[in-house]
Amino acid sequence: MTFSIVGRSADGQSLGVAVASKFLAVGAAVPAAEAAVGAIATQAFANLAYRPQGLALLRTGTAAADAVAGLVAADPGRASRQLGLVGPTGDGATYTGDECFDWAGGVAGDGYAIQGNILAGPAVVAEMERAWLAGPGLPLARRLHAALAAGDAAGGDSRGRQSAAILVVRPGAGYGGLSDVELDLRVDDDPDPVTRIGSLISLWELYFGKPDPATLLPLEGELAGEVRDRLAALGHADLAAWAGIENLEERLVDGAIDPLVLAQLRAAQPK
Template identity: 85%
Template sequence: MTFSIVGRSADGQTLGIAVASKFLAVGAAVPAAEAGIGALATQAFANLAYRVQGLALLRTGTAAADVIAGLTAADSGRAHRQLGVVGPSGDGATYTGGECFDWAGGVAGDGYAIQGNILAGPQVVAEMERAWLASGDLSLPRRLHAALAAGDAAGGDRRGRQSAALLTVRHGAGYGGMSDVEVDLRVDDDADPVTRMGGLIELWELYFGKPDPATLLPLDGELAGEVDAKLKALGYESLDAWAGVENLEERLVAGAIDPLVLEQLRAAQRPTGA
């Protein structure tokens, strides 16, 4: 009833999961990840204890395949389970119990594990792997979503669509650098959740992505005058004040302006009645 990918970035610093299903709020059940430790997806008749137990095993340095062996060996319901695990290095691993509903299966390789059950067919997993391998130049959130979208386009969950989720972790990557949760997005009930997830990733990149130093514009001369005039027209005394209201504070850089922030500022309108 679910298809997912667990993956690791090329530099080994980011770990994450993308998942979709004909299941309400699949993100509340399937994914688990810890920065520098590993990530996993538990699905089919999901054993939610695998999340805590699997991360505990990964903290000891246990390889992904051995994590799966340990978790399933102790589970009398393993024939109905499906599981994907990736550690901070090496191959990922996937497991499909013999009594999972058809079509069910998975593939794994260096830094990834892909799995699904009640799928339209093996092409779902095959297309997810193809998209993953072809997208190595993308950020991990984008790469995971590309694989998920490929699986969805290939038929995905043969019962239909309902929810999707994306979780990535990296040390200090959270809001304000105060947590390790980089991206945590969920579409809990939607007719086209994978597409909707793509839109949410775009918003996350706008609000929480870090500015590219190569594209920053010096905030001086005519540009400084334009920005100051626009801020005053909007009723703000500083760029910091406006950006805080618009949730763009993560993109502020002293003495310069991110082109994405400038674009948002130029498009901003003073609220009616203000």
Template identity: 80%
Template sequence: MTFSIVGRSPDGLSLGVAVASKFLSVGAAVPAVEVEVGALATQSFANLAYRVQGLAMLRTGTTAADTIAGLTAADPGRATRQLGVVGRQGPGATFTGDECFPWAGGVAGDGYAIQGNILTGADVVLEMEAAWLAEPGAPLARRLHAALAAGDRAGGDSRGRQSAALIVVRRGAGYGGLSDVEVDLRVDDDPDPVTRLGGLLDLWDLYFRRPDPATLLPLTGALADEVAGRLRSLGFADLAGWAGVENLEERLVEDAIDPLVLAHLRAATPDGAQG
């Protein structure tokens, strides 16, 4: 009833899951992830106990393949289950029970596992794999979404579209550096959830991704005067005050400005309105 990808970044520090389905709030059921431990997706009559049990096994250093073997061996309903697992290192693993509704199957490799059931065909998971392998240097959230979007374009769930979700963890990568949940986005009920999820990821990039140091613009001279004038026209004494109201505080840096923040400020202040 679902197609998903479980993945790990090349440096092994980021772990995540992306999933889509003709199922309400698929993100509430399928994914489980723990920083520096592993990630999994349970689907096709999902056994939600797999989430806690699987992460517990991965926490001890159990491989992805052995985690699947242990979980399914103890489950009398395993013939109807589908599962993908990635650990902190090594190859991912995928499992499809013999009684899953067709088309059902999966592929796995170093740092990823892709699986789906009730799909339009095998090309869904194959296109997902190709998209995953095409951009090894992309941020994990982007790479996972690219794979999910490729599966969606290839046909996805044969019953239609309803929900999608994306979660990525990395130590200290959450808001304010005080959480390990870097990205956690869900589209629970939408006619085009994978596209909508991509739009939310764009917004996440704007508001929460830390700026690239190579792109920062020094706040000196004419640029400093421009920024100060635009802030005055909006009633703010400093950049921090305005950025906090606009939810751009994660993009603030000392003595410089992120080009995305500058563009947002310029869009909020027509040139003739500078004070």
């Protein structure tokens, strides 16, 4: 009922899951991840206990393949299960039970595992792997989404489309640096959920992405005057006050302005 990818970033610091399905709110059932530990996707007749159990095994240093073997060996319903798992190092691992509905299967390699069931055919998994391998320079969320989009374009879930989700964890990467959940986005019921989740990633990048130091503009001279005048016209005493209202506070930098923030300020209209 689902196709998914679990993956690790090229620098080994980010771990994540992307998933799509003809299933309501697939993000509530399939993915789990823990920073510096691993990521897991449980699907088909999903055993949701795999999520905490798999992460617990990885937390002890168990290799992904051994963790998968341990999970399915202890599960009397393993013939109808499917899962993928990746740890902080080494190859990912995938498992497809003999009773999963066709087409079902998966592939795994260094830092990733891809799997799906009730798919349009094996090209779904093959295209997901091709897209994943083609994008090592992408941020993990974008790389996972590229793989998901490739699978969707190859036919995805043979029953149709309904939901998608993406979860990425990285130490200290959450809001305000106070959690490890970098990104957690879900489309629960939509006719084109993979495209929609891509749009949500773009919004996340705007609001919560970190500014590129190379592009920051010093707040001085004419630019400082323009920013001050625009803020005054909008009824705000300073940039921090306006940015907080607009949910752009994560992009603030002392003494400079992010070009993305400046573009949003220039587009803002007085109420």
